[in-house]
Amino acid sequence: MTNTFIPRLLLTAGEPAGIGPDLCVQVAQQAWPCQLIVIADRNLLDQRAHMLKLPLQLDACDLAQPPTLHQAGRLHVMHVPVNSPVDTGKLDPANATYVLDTLRYAVEACSMHRADAMVTGPVHKGIISAAGIKFSGHTEYLSALTQSQAVMMLAGGGMRVTLATTHLPLKDVPAAITPESLEQKLRIIHHDLVARFAIRHPCIAVAGLNPHAGESGHLGREEIETIIPVLEKLRAEGMNLLGPLPADTMFNPSQLERYDCVFVMYHDQGLPVLKHASFGSGVNVSLGLPIIRTSVDHGTALELAGTGYADPGSMRAAIQMALTLVKATPLHPVNRG
Numbered sequence: 001m002t003n004t005f006i007p008r009l010l011l012t013a014g015e016p017a018g019i020g021p022d023l024c025v026q027v028a029q030q031a032w033p034c035q036l037i038v039i040a041d042r043n044l045l046d047q048r049a050h051m052l053k054l055p056l057q058l059d060a061c062d063l064a065q066p067p068t069l070h071q072a073g074r075l076h077v078m079h080v081p082v083n084s085p086v087d088t089g090k091l092d093p094a095n096a097t098y099v100l101d102t103l104r105y106a107v108e109a110c111s112m113h114r115a116d117a118m119v120t121g122p123v124h125k126g127i128i129s130a131a132g133i134k135f136s137g138h139t140e141y142l143s144a145l146t147q148s149q150a151v152m153m154l155a156g157g158g159m160r161v162t163l164a165t166t167h168l169p170l171k172d173v174p175a176a177i178t179p180e181s182l183e184q185k186l187r188i189i190h191h192d193l194v195a196r197f198a199i200r201h202p203c204i205a206v207a208g209l210n211p212h213a214g215e216s217g218h219l220g221r222e223e224i225e226t227i228i229p230v231l232e233k234l235r236a237e238g239m240n241l242l243g244p245l246p247a248d249t250m251f252n253p254s255q256l257e258r259y260d261c262v263f264v265m266y267h268d269q270g271l272p273v274l275k276h277a278s279f280g281s282g283v284n285v286s287l288g289l290p291i292i293r294t295s296v297d298h299g300t301a302l303e304l305a306g307t308g309y310a311d312p313g314s315m316r317a318a319i320q321m322a323l324t325l326v327k328a329t330p331l332h333p334v335n336r337g
């Protein structure tokens with residue numbers, strides 16, 4: 001990377017009725033050592049800046065031109081019109097395809113090396129589903145768009161938490177935890193901790209599925225039948241894996257110090273712990289994708305949209321993390337400097 005290299009980050013503003021547009025306007029108020037391009041409806045950004053009483057000059061973007069440094073109070077915009085006028089704080093299924101279009105444009109630009117990373121604002125999974133579109137989250141959607149397997153990782157509060165399963169009903173979790181899926185995800189996590197986070201020999205602590213990691217089979221057999229054989233196979237290849245550990249004690253601060261990353265079996269086994277420790281400054285990173293994607297650690301907070309009370313801390317952290325990954329990741333970039 002030369003000194004003249006300016007990373008280009010694409011921000012997707014997410015659900016138009018939520019706080020995503022506010023966050024884009026808020027983070028634009030400071031200088032950044034990169035170019036920020038928001039993919040959203042420019043009138044929506046303009047309107048939200050007025051509501052927040054923040055200065056904002058919007059400039060059209062041209063991805064064919066070399067990136068220029070972000071200047072405080074200005075934003076480059078890739079204009080994607082909303083389908084239906086936005087009533088701040090009120091969901092409208094008519095705008096579901098608008099939200100997904102912004103994600104698709106970002107993925108396309110990153111895949112074609114016209115941008116170095118995408119940073120996503122929060123989407124509302126329910127309203128996209130209510131519009132009749134099968135959608136359970138960015139992680140699954142970006143996996144499908146890039147034909148790869150993403151692994152969700154949240155980082156914050158001094159820990160990294162990765163997930164074996166993401167957005168599915170609790171009753172479907174045990175069947176989704178197969179030897180194949182665990183092995184694939186552990187390989188991705190190990191690979192990305194080395195390649196993207198520069199951890200030479202990462203230690204990954206793996207949670208059990210059942211209370212007390214199954215209590216030697218007395219409280220469930222998934223540990224014995226599924227998890228332990230996968231860990232033994234990967235340990236034989238040299239991976240540093242602990243567990244399966246009881247989830248209720250593996251997050252104790254003295255234990256956390258021992259590992260680089262925790263691998264939990266389902267969404268609410270690990271994320272409440274992380275969000276308790278870092279809500280508002282945590283970052284969601286999709287491992288395993290051929291592109292770099294980071295995101296906020298929170299949702300659409302509809303009730304805060306347009307009020308000025310949304311905390312942009314996690315969006316700032318997601319931008320910072322994207323910049324770190326761009327610099328560390330050999331997959332990227334095509335150096336346009």
Ligand SMILES: NC(=O)C1=CN([C@@H]2O[C@H](COP(=O)(O)OP(=O)(O)OC[C@H]3O[C@@H](n4cnc5c(N)ncnc54)[C@H](O)[C@@H]3O)[C@@H](O)[C@H]2O)C=CC1
Binds near residue numbers: 125284301304
């Ligand atoms: N990355 C993403 O796209 C994510 C999307 N979601 C989606 O967001 C929607 C709403 O989810 P909820 O569970 O209600 O979570 P939420 O994060 O939107 O709200 C939870 C609580 O945190 C507050 N909050 C959230 N972000 C905040 C911020 N930046 N500053 C200050 N306070 C903030 C809210 O006001 C609320 O009290 C759901 O559809 C969910 O699926 C949830 C998490 C991540």
Ligand SMILES: NCC(=O)COP(=O)(O)O
Binds near residue numbers: 137140295297
């Ligand atoms: N709790 C994090 C979350 O649900 C975000 O999911 P995704 O939209 O990034 O897949």
